[in-house]
Amino acid sequence: MERYNLIKEVGDGSFGSVWRAINKQTGEVVAIKKMKKKYYSWEECVNLREVKSLRKMNHPNIVKLKEVIRESDILYFVFEYLECNLYQLMKDKQKLFSEGEIRNWCFQVFQGLAYIHRNGYFHRDMKPENLLVTKDIIKIADFGLAREISSQPPYTEYVSTRWYRAPEVLLQSYLYGSKVDMWAMGAIMAELFSLRPLFPGVSEADEIYKICSVLGSPTTESWADGLKLARDINYQFPQLAGVQLSSLIPSASVDAICLITSLCSWDPCKRPTASEALQHPFFQSCFYIPPSLRTRAVARTPPSAATRGALDQPGVKRYSSAFNNSMLLNNFTSPKLHPSLASGVQRKLNMDGIKNDNSMKTTKQSKYRPPGKNSPTSINMGRSTHGVSETAEKLANMSVGNRRQSIGQPRPSPPMKTGVNWIPESGNYMLRPTQQIPNGRTFIRKVAG
Numbered sequence: 292m293e294r295y296n297l298i299k300e301v302g303d304g305s306f307g308s309v310w311r312a313i314n315k316q317t318g319e320v321v322a323i324k325k326m327k328k329k330y331y332s333w334e335e336c337v338n339l340r341e342v343k344s345l346r347k348m349n350h351p352n353i354v355k356l357k358e359v360i361r362e363s364d365i366l367y368f369v370f371e372y373l374e375c376n377l378y379q380l381m382k383d384k385q386k387l388f389s390e391g392e393i394r395n396w397c398f399q400v401f402q403g404l405a406y407i408h409r410n411g412y413f414h415r416d417m418k419p420e421n422l423l424v425t426k427d428i429i430k431i432a433d434f435g436l437a438r439e440i441s442s443q444p445p446y447t448e449y450v451s452t453r454w455y456r457a458p459e460v461l462l463q464s465y466l467y468g469s470k471v472d473m474w475a476m477g478a479i480m481a482e483l484f485s486l487r488p489l490f491p492g493v494s495e496a497d498e499i500y501k502i503c504s505v506l507g508s509p510t511t512e513s514w515a516d517g518l519k520l521a522r523d524i525n526y527q528f529p530q531l532a533g534v535q536l537s538s539l540i541p542s543a544s545v546d547a548i549c550l551i552t553s554l555c556s557w558d559p560c561k562r563p564t565a566s567e568a569l570q571h572p573f574f575q576s577c578f579y580i581p582p583s584l585r586t587r588a589v590a591r592t593p594p595s596a597a598t599r600g601a602l603d604q605p606g607v608k609r610y611s612s613a614f615n616n617s618m619l620l621n622n623f624t625s626p627k628l629h630p631s632l633a634s635g636v637q638r639k640l641n642m643d644g645i646k647n648d649n650s651m652k653t654t655k656q657s658k659y660r661p662p663g664k665n666s667p668t669s670i671n672m673g674r675s676t677h678g679v680s681e682t683a684e685k686l687a688n689m690s691v692g693n694r695r696q697s698i699g700q701p702r703p704s705p706p707m708k709t710g711v712n713w714i715p716e717s718g719n720y721m722l723r724p725t726q727q728i729p730n731g732r733t734f735i736r737k738v739a740g
């Protein structure tokens with residue numbers, strides 16, 4: 292470690308603190324994650340998920356692990372450094388992001404995800420804090436929970452940050468897969484548009500309630516397996532009509548709403564894969580430039596050919612046939628505005644419920660809080676503490692009436708359809724004027740779970 296100068300702490304996660312550092316020999320700026328747990332042998336280290344999965348990943352949209360150092364039983368990961376995470380970009384933002392910016396970020400993240408999934412992994416903890424940004428480039432970080440797709444279910448340990456947690460995980464399915472990352476991306480995309488979390492549950496039960504309030508409760512058509520899962524744990528979904536997503540995210544274009552809707556399908560089978568998402572009309576103006584061409588002059592390529600690198604996988608459907616707007620919009624069960632959602636803009640989430648949720652880590656309140664996970668031990672907690680019986684009990688005992696909370700009132704702003712073209716590596720956007728967010732937005736970001 293004497294090769295590095297630690298400059299400043301830039302992050303403090305469940306597993307370790309992250310420092311901006313400089314390599315004394317090369318002058319290169321890096322991020323060093325110092326693990327909280329002690330490691331008494333190398334064998335222990337190389338078996339870590341983060342090491343096993345990241346060692347194999349080499350993609351422009353995945354944070355590069357440069358080095359692993361064990362010194363005095365302390366483990367350090369040396370990563371390429373990125374300026375900030377997506378949550379930091381959102382939290383004090385006074386104006387909405389343009390659709391072009393969101394499109395650019397999401398296009399890159401889906402490319403990263405397509406690569407991860409293609410290589411037999413899924414991330415399991417996609418959230419704005421784990422998406423790191425430098426200028427126009429965004430990269431997926433934190434593979435602490437990554438899982439091999441081929442690994443044998445059941446996956447019993449605690450998974451993912453609550454606000455981005457897929458319903459099958461909330462219902463304690465043992466058989467979830469890479470589609471949990473797609474669900475999280477739907478929630479992240481929506482949040483990028485509105486700067487508010489889409490499903491800000493204060494407990495696991497409330498998380499499901501929030502999802503039902505937005506999507507409408509699942510039916511045999513929308514998620515037959517989910518109804519069975521719920522029966523298995525003696526859980527009854529609250530019966531809610533759901534709302535038009537476009538009313539919650541008025542700044543999003545029809546294409547964006549369409550993609551978010553399909554990503555946030557109750558049924559994981561109905562969510563697109565990352566490769567399919569890249570083919571969605573929302574990304575029509577995005578062009579994939581193969582890494583080999585990135586240092587050369589950027590040439591425009593038709594989208595279908597341009598996305599080839601990420602998309603020429605067996606079984607990948609063209610979006611035009613796999614997704615059409617009417618089919619995607621039909622995923623919404625009801626356009627009726629739920630009364631709990633019409634009651635006004637939620638300026639501040641009621642955090643009282645947090646104390647009752649063992650899976651939460653309480654953090655001090657501020658304007659818009661980052662989610663964090665539990666203490667390190669909670670990540671590997673088995674079912675004895677966060678198992679099916681406890682969750683089933685929590686869910687089964689949930690009083691629907693008490694859970695009603697307003698999520699937010701649609702702001703009366705016109706849909707924003709940008710014609711923005713983003714050219715990878717050129718860093719050029721043509722941005723339309725962004726929309727103002729009403730002042731005084733207070734959002735307490737508290738996730739964990």
Ligand SMILES: Nc1ncnc2c1ncn2[C@@H]1O[C@H](COP(=O)(O)OP(=O)(O)OP(=O)(O)O)[C@@H](O)[C@H]1O
Pocket residue numbers: 301302303304305306307308309322324354370371372373374375376420421423432433434435663664
């Ligand atoms: N390569 C990097 N460059 C710059 N900042 C980074 C980098 N890696 C991590 N960070 C910062 O540190 C924070 C925590 O990092 P990370 O998510 O890897 O830690 P963790 O202990 O696994 O956290 P979590 O509680 O989310 O599991 C990130 O949200 C980010 O702000």
